[in-house]
Amino acid sequence: MLAIMGTGFNRGDEGVLLQFRAVSFSTPSGIELLHRVDLCVDHGAVTVLAGPSGAGKSTLLRLGNRLEVPSEGVVCFKGADLTALDPQRARRSVGMIFQRPIPFPGTVRSNLAVADASAADSAFVAVLRRVGLDPSILDRVADDLSGGEAQRMCIARTLLTKPEVILMDEPTSSLDPENRIGIEDLARELANEGIGVVWVSHDLSQVQRIADRIEVLIEGRNATPAETLEFLNQETEGEQ
């Protein structure tokens, strides 16, 4: 299944949905978390971002959703610098799913309304079905949902903003194996619908199940092809 591995899939702008070009990011205290990272995200593909803890994977996703801005380099959405776009519109185009599901206080309906206050119930029903949830949960208190249901609801909430890219930061790390597979299948379906999916994962078997492409980050930079292979082999050996 894996088509491309390593070093940010360097190429031109054509057809690229979201592109990180030589992106660096430092904290206000001056600690550099990312150093000249490249990454391309295409329509209809699942790009897996792998790497050891602290490699800067989550930070890179935050830059893609415009929750942070790069210290150097640019993040481009359809060729346009993300910082030059209206941040609210940019975030609706490049959605983000966090590691733990984050339901807001209130019902599932009120959670969905945060993403689109003008949407009718029929739109909520449709999006719940799309993520594999029974529409009857609309009036349930979001905090009472199981982990898997809550994460699906968060995906539904993000889908209401009609994103062209979805950034998923280890979205199954707090879920049981059954729900893990379910969310992976959902990510694959979204990619098949044309959405560009970026998926952060530590789990090599999961990477093999869902990745069209893999990019490995090590200490805040793109791993070389040799380092990528070494990292993936280490993971495999660790699992045996």
Added chain:
Amino acid sequence: MSDTQIGWMGVTASLILVAIAVGLSLWQQLQLTRSMLWSSARAAVQLLLVGFALRLVLDSKASVWWVWLWVVVMIVFAGFTIRSRAKEIPGIFLLGTISMLTVVVVSLSVIFGFHIFPMQGRTIVPLAGMMIGNSMTSCVLVGRRIVGEFSDKRDEVEARLALGLSSSDASRPYVRSALRTALIPQIESTKAVGLVFLPGAMTGLVLAGVDAVDAVTVQLAIMYLILGSVATSVTVMGLGLTRQLFSSDHRMKPIARASH
């Protein structure tokens, strides 16, 4: 001397109650004796200084500008006090001072615009003092609460931002909760007035020989003004602080957790 002027003998006699408090502290080994004596002495010195200064400022021959200067000093001092109570909040001095200034402008405009009280030195200083004094505590409370809420629920706020909400929309539920927390004590105290406690202004007027119902009308006006002042100050502080915690492109700035 009228029957409401207690004189130095009266003040000295009231020290018996301080002696009782000190005696209780010694008996129960509370180790508060020094604090009690210090706070009593400090209050005496501070109030006497204020009394003599007020006598000069409120003299009918003195310029009214001295009164307004007094109010300005109160506002700035309130800003410093707010900062000293919540040092961890960024820009708290300026926000606190602006809140107090807004409270004074709004409340005194209503008071004098609608001729609730005559605009004189003897009304401006105590009324401004009451508005500022009551608003200060609420401002500190709402500031700390907002910082606490945003710090504890940063992931929720960022999840809202990630959906494309503006910083004001993303922060609204948490600001609302903080404003409610700061206002509820004032609402409760307004509800309980007369049933549980007799407020200071009314007590003072009754002690000064004013008819009880007249004293009540003055107190009612003051209570309503205080409620309005507290609501105004916490709103200015809440919205100003929230604005400060986000960048212009709707990103949340790093927040240091408030220490309690």
